[in-house]
Amino acid sequence: MKTRIALIAHDKKKDDMIALAGEYKAFLSTCTLTATGTTGGRLANELGLTVDRKHSGPFGGDLQIGSMLVEGEIDCVIFLRDPMTPQPHEPDINALVRACDVHNTPCATNVSSAHLVLSQLQQRAAAA
Numbered sequence: 001m002k003t004r005i006a007l008i009a010h011d012k013k014k015d016d017m018i019a020l021a022g023e024y025k026a027f028l029s030t031c032t033l034t035a036t037g038t039t040g041g042r043l044a045n046e047l048g049l050t051v052d053r054k055h056s057g058p059f060g061g062d063l064q065i066g067s068m069l070v071e072g073e074i075d076c077v078i079f080l081r082d083p084m085t086p087q088p089h090e091p092d093i094n095a096l097v098r099a100c101d102v103h104n105t106p107c108a109t110n111v112s113s114a115h116l117v118l119s120q121l122q123q124r125a126a127a128a
C-alpha cells in the first residue's frame with residue numbers, strides 16, 4: 001500500500017515545505033498526499049505533485065486532516081508550524097497534533113525532524 005502522508009505548513013514555513021518536498025519529490029510522488037489548501041496548491045503548482053487538497057488551515061483544513069488520521073487514513077504528518085506567529089485557529093492545530101499523539105502517528109513539526117521521518121519512510125519503501 002502507498003504511504004499516506006499529510007503535508008501542512010504555516011505561511012512563513014511554506015518555502016521550507018517546498019524545499020523539503022522538492023528534495024523528496026521522487027519518493028513523495030509514490031505516496032498518497034493530502035495537504036491543507038494553500039500548502040497543497042503550492043506543492044501541486046511548484047513541484048507538480050498530485051495532492052488531495054483540503055480546506056485552508058484557518059477554515060478547518062487541519063481538522064479535516066485530523067479526522068482522516070483518526071479514521072486510520074494517514075500514516076505520517078509533516079506539519080511545519082510557525083512558532084513565532086499567533087494563528088487564529090490554534091485550537092485546530094493543537095487538535096491535530098494531539099490526534100497524532102493519541103494515535104501514535106509520526107508528526108514532524110520542524111524541518112530537521114521532517115528529514116528524519118521522510119528519509120526513514122523512503123528507505124522503508126525502497127526495501128519493501
Ligand SMILES: O=C(CO)COP(=O)(O)O
Binds near residue numbers: 040062
Ligand atoms: O494554517 C495551516 C495549518 O494550520 C495551513 O493552511 P494552508 O496550507 O491553507 O495555508
